[in-house]
Amino acid sequence: MNLAKHINDLLYRYDCVIVPNFGGFVTHQVGAKLNNAAQTFYPPTKQIAFNGHLKHNDGLLANYVTSVEHLSFEQASNAISLIVGKWQDQLKTSELSLDKLGVLSLNTQQQIVFEPKKEINFLTTSFGLSAVVSPVMNNPKTSINNPIPIVKTASREVIPTFIKYAATAAILLTLSFAGYSSYEQNEQKEMLASQQKALEKKIQSATFVISNPLPTLKLNVVREVSKQYHVIAGAFQFAKNADRKVKQLIADGFNSKIIGLNKWGLTQVSFDSFAEKNDAINHLNKIRQTVSKEAWLLVQTNK
Structure with a gap:
């Protein structure tokens, strides 16, 4: 293999x-x-x-x-x-x-x-993009062997028509090149801005969607704060091993529980769960320093 x-x-x-x-x-x-x-x-x-x-x-x-x-x-x-x-x-x-x-x-x-x-x-x-090498443009000074004469009239000098067309084309080429350079700089700025946003630490997230939910009931009770940030202790192939891990962590003083199955069918067990992201990250850092370096953060987003 x-x-x-x-x-x-x-x-x-x-x-x-x-x-x-x-x-x-x-x-x-x-x-x-x-x-x-x-x-x-x-x-x-x-x-x-x-x-x-x-x-x-x-x-x-x-x-x-x-x-x-x-x-x-x-x-x-x-x-x-x-x-x-x-x-x-x-x-x-x-x-x-x-x-x-x-x-x-x-x-x-x-x-x-x-x-x-x-x-x-x-x-x-x-995919399919490779490095592009731009040849260096040299502009050597050359002498004109047969200069084109300027025809003089009584009131003004007349420049031949094809020379005016050539000058116009040169100006358009210069403007096009300047526009392309400006576009290239803007593209690089947008890529750098996108890359800066991607520096935030990648956190695995799991989404659970409940189809056909039950009708909403109005009850005079205090709403429980949703705890969507979970510090994960491990993921287990067998449910009995996950239950054993929860009992062990509870005995050690953690508010451990089973979060559910991940996309690979493994049962996830948490050290604790939090409503605020900063609280979860602080707890995660403490767990990694004192208990397990393999702990990680799971975010459950309810849609």
Whole structure:
């Protein structure tokens, strides 16, 4: 099984692909840019980096291997685990080259260092676009061997008609080039603004839509505040393991509960839930520092 190829395929559709017990390949978008020195214009790209702290199995890679290789979820997980073991053994003695991804190696602190293949563009909207090189325009001074004479009349000098047409065309070309340069600058500004908005931390969100809701009843009760921000402790394939985790966290003093199933059919368990985003993020940071570095934030948006 070519695990590197499966990771490569997923990176075109997802921003993060985690290899359990190894690390995560995370994409980041780079806007279009112009290299003045090389007179080269580069299209927008989506390149990858490696984060060795992202080792928690979110089920994405295993589910994809299950569908492509026609294996069960357990068989796919075992196959991935065997390949990861071989990768770790190879890194102890030499570099590890992954097809179309890059090269991994260990530094002096025994941490994994990743050098991506920058020629691979994972941004699907830039498919088919390549770097464009603009030739340098030189304007050497040339002497005119046979100057065109100006015909003089009694009242004024008459310039031949074809020279006037040539001058008009030169002016139009100059104005067109200036307009294109202004358009190119505006495009770059819009790309930079869009890229700035995309810097906000990516948070997985789940949406639940209830069809055919019951009629609304007016009751004289205090409305419960909707808690849509959940600090997730884990996702479990078997419901009994999720129940056991909830009981353990409640015993440890957390307001733990089962949130529901994610799109891969795994049961999600929370440490706690919050109505305010800032409260949830503060709690998440505290959990990562004291309990579990694998905790993450789930946002449920009710439509």
